[in-house]
Amino acid sequence: MSKKPVVGDTVWLTRLQSEKYNNKFGKVVGGDQERADVKLTMEPDKIKRIRWQNLMPYPDPDAKVSPAIILKHFAHALAVTRTHYPPKDHLGPTDRDDVYGRIQMVQAMTMANRLQQSQIGCMEMECFLRSEPTEHMRVLMSYRFPCTGDGVVDFTRFGCGVLKPEDKEQRIFKRLTEWFISGFCERCQFAMFEGPTAADEHSDALIDGI
Numbered sequence: 001m002s003k004k005p006v007v008g009d010t011v012w013l014t015r016l017q018s019e020k021y022n023n024k025f026g027k028v029v030g031g032d033q034e035r036a037d038v039k040l041t042m043e044p045d046k047i048k049r050i051r052w053q054n055l056m057p058y059p060d061p062d063a064k065v066s067p068a069i070i071l072k073h074f075a076h077a078l079a080v081t082r083t084h085y086p087p088k089d090h091l092g093p094t095d096r097d098d099v100y101g102r103i104q105m106v107q108a109m110t111m112a113n114r115l116q117q118s119q120i121g122c123m124e125m126e127c128f129l130r131s132e133p134t135e136h137m138r139v140l141m142s143y144r145f146p147c148t149g150d151g152v153v154d155f156t157r158f159g160c161g162v163l164k165p166e167d168k169e170q171r172i173f174k175r176l177t178e179w180f181i182s183g184f185c186e187r188c189q190f191a192m193f194e195g196p197t198a199a200d201e202h203s204d205a206l207i208d209g210i
């Protein structure tokens, strides 16, 4: 279910060798078979010619979701995650200290009815370790890749880049649920599971994928 960018789309520039332009945003204003003409958000007076395969449609990159809506979806996402990760009585290390740590963090936020102010890193695991990581945790930590966004998980951005506006609410819920497991920011989730280049078998992968 991929959607290729067309003229008028806001796009995310991805898999470019240029560090300067990779992971930046622009708008498609024209193009030919091979390359699109892209007006970059960072340099609006310039048009760059970029291969279509390096562009992903990414609507509303600056949209913010209100904390109240995030908390509403978090309550549901937390309940779903808890069915897969029931409470542990002992406080020793587990093979998914990170998941239990995220559960705890969200429980505190939903109880206080307030989103945590300090932001957390994309794929952050270290801060959730209960003690020395288990072998399994070590392996998970070693598999991490560089974040495709700015390295920060900001839940109010979890409504950015939703390809079908009518799916927005459901997508926010899915992304929050996925975050408990992978710790991915919304941009990494888009790249891995939702965007045109995401492998079809991965699209909409949720907790069953682990």
Ligand SMILES: [Zn+2]
Residues within 6 Å of the ligand: 122, 123, 147, 148, 149, 150, 151, 152, 184, 185, 186, 187, 188, 189
């Ligand atoms: Zn990320």
